[in-house]
Amino acid sequence: MSRALPKLSPALLALILCAACQQKPVDIAPPRASDPVPAPQEKSLIAVPVDADASALRAAIEQAVPRILWTINRREPRCVAPQKVKIFGGELKVTPPIGCTIVGTVTRGPVSLRGEGREIVADLPIHASISARDVGGVLKGETATGSAMVQARITIDLARDWTPKGTVRLHYDWTAPPGIDFLGQRIRFTDEADAKLRPVVARLERDLPRELSRMNLRGEAEKYWRQAFATLELNRQNPPVWMRISPQKIFYNGYTMRGRSLRLDLGMEAITETFVGDAPAAPRPTALPPLNRAPVRNRLSFHLPVTADYRQLQPVIQRALSKRAARPFDLPGIGPVSARFSNVTCYGATGGRVAVGVDVTARLADSTEDIHGRIWLAARPVNAVNSPRVGFVDPVITGDTDGVSGDMLLAIGRSPGFSSLIASALGQNFAKDIVELKRKIARAIAERREGAFVIHAQADRFDIGQIHAYGQGLHLPVRATGQAQISYRPSGGAAKPTAPSG
Structure with missing residues (x-):
């Protein structure tokens, strides 16, 4: 016959359980x-x-700038000034002014590129050959030459869609201004440069974006x-x-x-x-x-x-x-x-x-x-x-x-x-x-x-x-x-x- 376990008070049971807890390892990690x-x-x-x-850019300038920049063919009424002599303390004209025909060609050489800061400089060597003809029978023909280095200063910009555009301005200095000496008078032929080069600039700015796109x-x-x-x-x-x-x-x-x-x-x-x-x-x-x-x-x-x-x-x-x-x-x-x-x-x-x-x-x-x-x-x-x-x-x-x-x-x-x-x-x-x-x-x-x-x-x-x-x-x-x-x-x-x- 089984023996009944004694009834434990709640306080005693808690103490026993607590002691049992202390006997077990506790995961305190x-x-x-x-x-x-x-x-x-x-x-x-x-x-x-x-x-x-940049060869495409150089090719663009080569194509936009013609080899023959302009030609000269004009009548000059005073190629030779009147000749005077002194008689009795005064001057007397002996010959009238002598006219002539001025003809010539201004050409350019190969284009070379270089950089100066944010500008692309295209150097264009220019050569002029000018002659005076039919000088009142006095001169059968007289030829003069001159040269210049024209600089096309180009500035490029890019739009947000990567479309290129460019602006051009020209600068030139004649290293030897072409002209003809007649009896101590120097006839120069540089006045037409600005007028003749202006359409070249316009053409270059028009064609440059298309040529730049080839880059x-x-x-x-x-x-x-x-x-x-x-x-x-x-x-x-x-x-x-x-x-x-x-x-x-x-x-x-x-x-x-x-x-x-x-x-x-x-x-x-x-x-x-x-x-x-x-x-x-x-x-x-x-x-x-x-x-x-x-x-x-x-x-x-x-x-x-x-x-x-x-x-x-x-x-x-x-x-x-x-x-x-x-x-x-x-x-x-x-x-x-x-x-x-x-x-x-x-x-x-x-x-x-x-x-x-x-x-x-x-x-x-x-x-x-x-x-x-x-x-x-x-x-x-x-x-x-x-x-x-x-x-x-x-x-x-x-x-x-x-x-x-x-x-x-x-x-x-x-x-x-x-x-x-x-x-x-x-x-x-x-x-x-x-x-x-x-x-x-x-x-x-x-x-x-x-x-x-x-x-x-x-x-x-x-x-x-x-x-x-x-x-x-x-x-x-x-x-x-x-x-x-x-x-x-x-x-x-x-x-x-x-x-x-x-």
Whole structure:
């Protein structure tokens, strides 16, 4: 026959259940976070010097300016002045003024181009050959020559739809003004130059846009635009770092003549995104947008994501704690306590905190018994502006121990040196990572080939942001600014340079 259990009072039952709870290990690990490290975006202005062959421009001028600029065929009533003699103190005309026919041709030589600031100068050598004929039977023919260098100063502009237009103004100086000397009189023939060259200017300005369109400036810019959509490998491993460039706008800021090339000063406004881990999807090129007019301030901005995998931080923390274990902890109310640390775990906890779990074996100075348990530190990492030095604020210490002496282990975790020791170890790690990553990225972006185009970049300033603990890693953002440009450089099949390894 079964024996009935005695009826327990509610208070006694609660004490028994509470004691049972204390016998079980309690999961006091802080809850894990799952948020990823964000892919930061920056707006960058990238210089794009587009070189176009100026031979089409020279051909346009050659076609617009005729070889024979003008001809001269006119009757001059006073080619030779009247001759006078003095008789009885007065002057007496002996011969009347002698007229003649002036004939001649003004021609130009080959056109050459050069640049002077924002002006394209087309040098047109001009030669004049002029003759005087039928000079009253006195002269059968007299020929004179002269030369000049006429400068067609051309200014080009581009509309928002990339339609080119040009304005032209002429400047010329006769190096040897053509004329004929007759009995001490110099007859000059330069007065017709302005009138004769004026229609040449009008024709050149009319035909220049059509000829400039043959330079295919829009087509050249489209090639650069498509090639600027790129993903650059900044660091191969530990950790892999990528920068994705996605142009948004294009700007025009004039041009310069360089040798036989016309260099357009273009710039692109691009979104630069930085990724850690696997390579991001390649950016998809968009259509070439309308041309904007603005000064091209060459500025590259991107982030160096110094993101530490928590697993990589565990040995860093373990080494720091092992070094600290060489001397005892002096705990208020308890005295000196020696401690050994093992089995370090580190991860991102909710609320932007770092969770560090560690097994502790502790012993009082006058005891032979070890106390075992596991304590957890959950704290929010902070750093000063532009500093990789890490500190912890709002620390929360929890623990799971093997007996009533667990308070001693919690006291170790709450001692001032414990959390600051871990923070110092992380700060030293980040400072080293930043220096190393700067070096790697400077080498990676110095010159990067993408097909026939080369992206040149240089980071000259680094600003350290605020550290944050994400589920994916402990992240210290570093913003880099510098300069970048894209240029056309056919390689002839040269191999694509590799990015630096981690």
